[in-house]
């Protein structure tokens with residue numbers, strides 16, 4: 056059976072929005088500021104092949120397209136043409152920035168993430 060925690064039921068990313076929302080099947084409402092999604096782009100071009108993912112500031116944070124990849128990931132294309140980021144549902148779930156997942160006093164931390 057699919058893991059409800061890593062099964063999205065809806066992805067909302069309106070044109071010109073600065074935050075994408077993902078509803079997860081366990082009822083969790085995921086919040087993803089585009090600055091976070093771009094900074095933590097997991098692609099090899101951004102991160103090399105290490106097991107961890109560093110936050111890289113400065114990329115274009117306008118999302119051009121979001122498309123599903125099979126039943127395990129989302130493919131994000133950015134306004135500056137960067138389009139090699141494949142974000143697995145497990146990775147996205149761990150990256151959630153909602154108040155429950157990231158308390159206000161940790162909001163500005165940009166710790167290394169595990170590649171999932």
Ligand SMILES: [Zn+2]
Pocket residue numbers: 096097098099100101102137139140
């Ligand atoms: Zn990248």
Ligand SMILES: [Zn+2]
Pocket residue numbers: 083084085086151152153154155156157
């Ligand atoms: Zn959350």
